Amino acid sequence: MHFSIPETEVRSDENGSTYVAYNIHVNGVLHCRVRYSQLLGLHEQIKKEYGNNVVPAFPPKKIFTLTPAEVDQRREQLEKYMQAVRQDPILGSSEVFNSFLRKAQQETQQIPTEEVQLEIYLSNGQKVKVNILTSDQTEDVLEAVASKLDLPDELVGYFSLFLVQERGDGGCTYVRKLQEFELPYVSITSLHSPDYRIVLRKSYWDTAYDSDVMDDRVGLNLLYAQTVSDIERGWILVNKEQHRQLKSLQEKGSKKEFIRLAQTLKYYGYIKFDPCITDFPEKGCHVIVGAGNNELNFHVKLPSEQMKEGSFKVTRMRCWRVTSSQVPVANGTANPSSSSKCDVKLELAFEYLMSKDRLQWVTITSPQAIMMSICLQSMVDELMVKKSGGSIKKQMQKKRLNGSFQRSDSQQAVKSPPLLDSPDPSREQVVKLSTKLSSVSLRGLSSSNSASDISGNDFHGNYAFEGIGDDDL
Template sequence: MHFSIPETEVRSDENGSTYVAYNIHVNGVLHCRVRYSQLLGLHEQILSDLYTFFVYEVRKVTKLFYFLPVVRQDPILGSSEMFNSFLRKAQQETQQIPTEEVQLEIYLFSGQKVKVNILTSDQTEDVLEAVASKLDLPDELVGYFSLFLVQERGDGGCTYVRKLQEFELPYVSITSLHSPNYRIVLRKSYWDTAYDSDVMDDRVGLNLLYAQTVSDIERGWILVNKEQHRQLKSLQEKGSKKEFIRLAQTLKYYGYIKFDPCITDFPEKGCHVIVGAGNNELNFHVKLPSDQMKEGSFKVTRMRCWRVTSSVPVANGTANPSSSSKCDVKLELAFEYLMSKDRLQWVTITSPQAIMMSICLQSMVDELMVKKSGGSIKKKKRLNGSFQRSDSQQAVKSPPLLVGAEVFTKLSSVSLRGLSSSNSASDISGNDFHGNYAFEGIGDDDL
């Protein structure tokens, strides 16, 4: 998750007194406004209630703008009910939405929508459970799906904004956007197609996966030639949903999420690119300045690390993230990649969806680690009102934040996943660019 405080505001309370509000942005979007006293209270609560080794890192944070990213980076503090409830409460207070019963619409890829009765204060997992119950989706399959915030475009397509997290309230999130173009959709949240078999064994799961596959084909996310299209149409007419999905699994880009056109500096600066995430990689369709098209993939297992940065406009040679004026934020995803043996190179993507791309990379890494440890992606168990990770999931830990002058100059925050190195890779050649890079003990033989 990308936490930042790119701006502050001078506001008035109910008594007419003025105060400085710190605007907390999560994944590039305003999540809540808090006072300094609230952040200080969270800081003191962490020091008193969760005195762990990581508390030493929290103590060292002297700049307010880096406190939240550091806390979120820790696997214990970042997923604690203390931290998540702080963010949920602040979100609800910021939007001034009282706790009451409401009806929330969740969209399916079949074109249908599920109306669930919830509380405005219900968190993401509560809403997901309500949707699953309404659909009769078995409890053991709930963990295979997630809620995503998408923006409908005028051309009939949609832009994936983010996956809804445990620290937010879906009703408040969608209501605060004040636009009918945003929707919450139910989509599978795993990458390994082997998990499709678990989902297809259930009638409801099969219908959800089938509808999503049809939608991805129709929007061009999955490549289909004329003969494959004929076969798919025949299976569709017969109502052979499992066979339809199995054929789709053999097609290029099955299970990928495609992003809106953006800019990259690879293989040349200023190239237009369409990025897709799936099959443990980022796929690039690049248009060079010469109008030549290139396609290639960057395997997540060959990425040494990545970071998301948000920059604010520069005035008089400086950038002030605490400025009271609102500003546009430019988002970039940069990853260090092993292009060939002993040659690492940073690749940068400039896109409003940079954080969503980072979320996809992180979830691929987490899934690989869970699979390697023999764990399961099935629904997590609740304990004392909060969701707890399984032992295998707890093994997936975030590394320290990358801290350097080049990172914090003109930047409001940074998010990083650090990975270890390998000794082999493939060179870039012809019209393709690709490679592999092992991380945290996972090599090609393990995949």
């Protein structure tokens, strides 16, 4: 998640007194509007709970009224403070921080706490209506959906809620996974658009976990519906013979066999992103990126119109970062007050081991850069859990016994990459994964390239991307 405070507003309270409001954006969209005193109160709470040694520096109080320049300086300092808290593996997942953001979101959108009905979609387009409170957080809503579907408690952790935007061409864009610091009803209502919906989807990458889910009738149906949907939208590639076999299994009602066959197909379990731009292997290449199987898959159209394909393994990524910056709008002036994606340029950049002793940065420019980063992080987390001998089921049972959904120890072991407000190289900070990933790497960082990894040579051949034509890029 990328936290920023791109602008301030002068507002009036109920007594008519004016104050400066700081607009906190998440992924370039307004999340909440808060006063300095509210953030100071959060800071004091964090200090009380965790001590002075772990909290980042907070901008001091001023005796006199701030000048416009001082307001802007404080805005920058508060932005850095929010980013530092969120990036800390303990503070960023703390209930103190998350409850503050949830309350601020609800107050900003002026949605009172009341019982409402919320529609949650399944992968096949079916709707599940759940009765919740407008103040219910993401995990509350997820549990309500699971209860309505009769999904066992021990399988709830295998699924997550995603914010999805339906496109005019019948496709959809996965915007983000709903987080612990937001209220799903408030998030979807504040968008004021029927194009957005909340979708239930599995949230793990290792297909070995499918067996746990398929042992339950409801889990099997959810996984089956998602698999069918992914095939229909072209996320999973199927040839004519495989299509015939799948159709036969479908007609027989053999859902487990259908899923097992799908598991053998290319891109099973991947999330596909909208067409975007990359600088690899050449600057300005159009690319379709897919995340799955512990990799980012690239289907690239070169400036020469030639189509190429290759994959970047997460175990060969030394580090990655996400940067955001305001870009000029149509009239040539910056419009920082706008929450439109078009005004925010997002980039995901990762340093990759192309060959022994040769690292190279690869950049993807996409509105979904943060979603890609979240996918990478969750892959790393899953590898760490597996390496430690754990499993999703054990982790979720442990969390439920503790009475709350906090980050697991494995997730705390690897910090999320810092999400910067500027691509200025002098300010870049990256999380170094090499020491952690070397213990879980399938090949290790010093190994040579395999045929499934991208290198300079991999893009010399013509790798046809089955099922997607030039017009899709």
